[in-house]
Amino acid sequence: MRIGVLTAGGDCPGLNAVIRSVVHRAVAGHDDEVIGFEDGFKGLLDGRFRPLDLDAVSGILARGGTILGSARLERARLREAAENCEELARSYGIDALIPIGGEGTLTAARMLADAGMPVVGVPKTIDNDISATDRTFGFDTAVGVATEAIDRLKTTAESHQRVMVVEVMGRHAGWIALESGMAGGAHGICLPERPFDVADLVKMVEERFARGKKFAVICVAEGAHPAAGSMDYQKGEIDQYGHERFAGIGNRLAAELENRLGKEARPVILGHVQRGGTPTAYDRVLATRFGWHAVEAAHRGDFGMMTALRGTEVTLVPLAEAVTELKRVPADRMDEAESVF
Numbered sequence: 001m002r003i004g005v006l007t008a009g010g011d012c013p014g015l016n017a018v019i020r021s022v023v024h025r026a027v028a029g030h031d032d033e034v035i036g037f038e039d040g041f042k043g044l045l046d047g048r049f050r051p052l053d054l055d056a057v058s059g060i061l062a063r064g065g066t067i068l069g070s071a072r073l074e075r076a077r078l079r080e081a082a083e084n085c086e087e088l089a090r091s092y093g094i095d096a097l098i099p100i101g102g103e104g105t106l107t108a109a110r111m112l113a114d115a116g117m118p119v120v121g122v123p124k125t126i127d128n129d130i131s132a133t134d135r136t137f138g139f140d141t142a143v144g145v146a147t148e149a150i151d152r153l154k155t156t157a158e159s160h161q162r163v164m165v166v167e168v169m170g171r172h173a174g175w176i177a178l179e180s181g182m183a184g185g186a187h188g189i190c191l192p193e194r195p196f197d198v199a200d201l202v203k204m205v206e207e208r209f210a211r212g213k214k215f216a217v218i219c220v221a222e223g224a225h226p227a228a229g230s231m232d233y234q235k236g237e238i239d240q241y242g243h244e245r246f247a248g249i250g251n252r253l254a255a256e257l258e259n260r261l262g263k264e265a266r267p268v269i270l271g272h273v274q275r276g277g278t279p280t281a282y283d284r285v286l287a288t289r290f291g292w293h294a295v296e297a298a299h300r301g302d303f304g305m306m307t308a309l310r311g312t313e314v315t316l317v318p319l320a321e322a323v324t325e326l327k328r329v330p331a332d333r334m335d336e337a338e339s340v341f
């Protein structure tokens with residue numbers, strides 16, 4: 001069997017672990033040939049690929065990013081790929097394609113599968129927002145980075161009697177903010193799933209200062225937004241890939257709090273540092289398991305499917321199920337977090 005693999009969308013700790021696992025299982029376990037398309041679906045359309053053997057993936061388990069590169073693709077070009085998928089598969093001589101990516105990548109994978117391409121998807125997103133799997137690799141690493149940042153910011157906030165607003169990733173689902181906020185003991189957490197009232201945050205900070213606690217740390221997801229009428233805040237525009245450009249809630253909220261409290265408030269935008277660097281042991285293991293099961297699925301002919309973690313077991317789910325809706329933070333999890341503020 002000849003297997004093609006690609007990584008698309010935003011980079012994520014653990015991508016190289018999946019690539020390594022696919023190559024090891026395919027080459028050493030089945031005597032397959034593996035090729036890697038460069039820069040995601042762009043490489044598939046433009047004919048840019050390279051062979052991947054055991055030497056090519058040696059030493060990449062702990063590396064962040066992706067050795068194949070990654071890129072987003074305009075929807076028109078995705079439709080082009082779907083319309084020509086059978087010809088593409090023949091031209092590369094591939095018997096299976098394993099795309100590794102998030103909601104957008106898996107949507108493209110479903111388009112290709114529906115058009116006849118033999119596809120087995122692997123879910124990837126630090127946001128942990130793919131509904132068909134309990135966990136995605138990269139999430140544990142991102143939460144760890146954000147938690148360490150909150151731990152560090154507490155000491156400087158206390159030294160200077162400041163309010164720190166820590167903005168973490170999470171466009172439409174607030175899992176990183178929820179878990180890092182809880183793990184780091186943040187005094188407030190703002191999620192996309194529940195609009196926040198600035199007055200409540202002001203009251204919380206004032207009560208802390210009244211009790212002699214001269215600092216506060218608020219963890220806010222990039223997609224969080226204030227309740228209507230709570231404060232002035234305008235949504236961003238939609239980019240060429242259909243994603244909303246967020247207007248910087250961390251900066252805006254810090255300025256609003258400083259104005260209302262009369263106390264120094266500083267924004268800290270973690271941004272892409274959450275995506276980079278060495279994946280945690282958990283993410284390396286999960287990524288490796290996903291890669292192994294993707295190759296096995298290809299050999300069984302289980303196409304149009306995606307690897308998924310259900311409990312502690314890796315199983316397969318239809319790509320159609322994977323992209324039906326985002327997995328967002330439920331109300332009971334938000335209530336749990338709020339109970340410890």
